[in-house]
Amino acid sequence: MSVGTILVSLNDVDRSKEILQTTAALADRHDAHVIGLYVIPAVYIHPGISAHVTADVIDWGRKFFQDRADSVKKLFDAEMKKQGFKGEWRQVDGMSHLVATTVVEHGRQSDLIVISQGGKNSNNGCEAEFAERVVLDAGRPVLLIPNAGTFPTVAQNVIFGWNATRESARAAFDAVPLLKEGAKAHVMWVDSDLDSGNGAALPGTELAVALSRHGVDAISEPSTTANIDAADALLNRVSDTGADMLVMGAYGHSRVRELIFGGATRKVLDQMTVPVLMSH
Secondary structure, three states, X not given: OOOOEXXXXXXXXXXXXXXXXXXXXXXXXXXXXXXXXXEEOOOOOOHHHHHHOOHHHHHHHHHHHHHHHHHHHHHHHHHHHHHOOEEEEEEEEOOOOOHHHHHHHHHOOOOEEEEEOOOOOOOOOOOOOHHHHHHHHOOOOEEEEOOOOOOOOOOOEEEXXXXXXXXXXXXXXXXXXXXXXXXXXXXXXXXXXXXXOOOOOOOOHHHHXXXXXXXXXXXXXXXXXXXXXXXXXXXXXXXXXXXXXXXXXXXXXXXXXXXXXXXXXXXXXXXXXXXXXXXX
């Protein structure tokens, strides 16, 4: 298995250099083709005020994105030349006011989608739930780059959040092509005794063995928590091991349930400190 095509979303202009740095490292490792995507979304006009919106207002909204696109394209071209990866620039006029919709449309033909963490407090020109929409709708593995920090290396020392669900299985094996032979993998099943159907003597052992067959140095590390939740346990382990990537399934519970009651996906999306590979 290999990674042949990487689509990187570059609407987060302030983080585009750091996002490209990580993407370039992966592209170099796999000799992959990189698609740098910048979306100019349609201007959203609320039905209640549509009669009062002029062409000048619409043009102003588009100009904001157009001006930013020019600077990102220059950066993309410069990084492609500097890092030596194969790539192409795509500037797309979206049919939707949601940037995620266009990213999903183009990302479905890629082996991997790379995006920024973003979020409600981010000023990246994307909708607040951009990352969630891409992860849920793309049908492809999504690598999220945190809002702070640089990550020149990734997928060499990896925490796998595992609970034997469909989502965690999808994420685990979506991550395999990213791992170099000899990469370290820590398979972490948090509070496995609370999950029904877990009959393994050492939870996560079978996944660790499966990963080892791909040349990965994998070990199983089941964890029992006392007063912290699964997301905190995973993030703490990332810090303790110096991991450079976290792998986990996204929204094993319904998204509505996680929005109301909280959940591991939502918390990791908010608090990640290293790149996170998510699949749904």
